[in-house]
Amino acid sequence: MSKNFYKMNLQEKQEFTKNFINKELQKHNIKELPIKFSGRMTRTLGQFEQKAIKTNNGWKKVAPSQFKISNKMLKEATIKSIKDTLLHEIAHYLTDYLYYKDLKYTQNHNQKFKKVCNILNCDGMSQAKDYRKVNGK
Numbered sequence: 001m002s003k004n005f006y007k008m009n010l011q012e013k014q015e016f017t018k019n020f021i022n023k024e025l026q027k028h029n030i031k032e033l034p035i036k037f038s039g040r041m042t043r044t045l046g047q048f049e050q051k052a053i054k055t056n057n058g059w060k061k062v063a064p065s066q067f068k069i070s071n072k073m074l075k076e077a078t079i080k081s082i083k084d085t086l087l088h089e090i091a092h093y094l095t096d097y098l099y100y101k102d103l104k105y106t107q108n109h110n111q112k113f114k115k116v117c118n119i120l121n122c123d124g125m126s127q128a129k130d131y132r133k134v135n136g137k
């Protein structure tokens with residue numbers, strides 16, 4: 001890492017975040033997604049969003065949509081908890097679209113999710129505040 005993370009301004013931290021996520025996705029051969037930053041997210045630190053539709057058997061995922069990351073977290077959190085959060089969101093993406101394609105849409109932090117967290121070397125449950133938003137009900 002070139003510059004000390006805590007000396008970066010918000011824009012530099014956002015660049016750092018994009019590089020971190022995209023590098024991880026490349027490692028696992030999975031398509032990059034748009035990464036958005038929000039000044040409104042205060043309690044949620046990060047979100048992996050996907051499009052889903054409601055069927056008779058519950059929600060069915062259709063396509064991955066984007067990552068949304070809280071500016072407040074980037075400004076206030078430690079680099080360790082930021083990385084944990086980003087990996088946690090990446091784990092949701094990988095769980096649904098790479099390793100367990102056949103799964104129905106689920107927001108659970110189930111065994112399969114935890115297995116993916118192990119592959120990513122992240123503590124999947126270190127931040128329990130996140131949630132995934134379903135677009136276009």
Ligand SMILES: [Zn+2]
Pocket residue numbers: 088092109130131
């Ligand atoms: Zn989660």
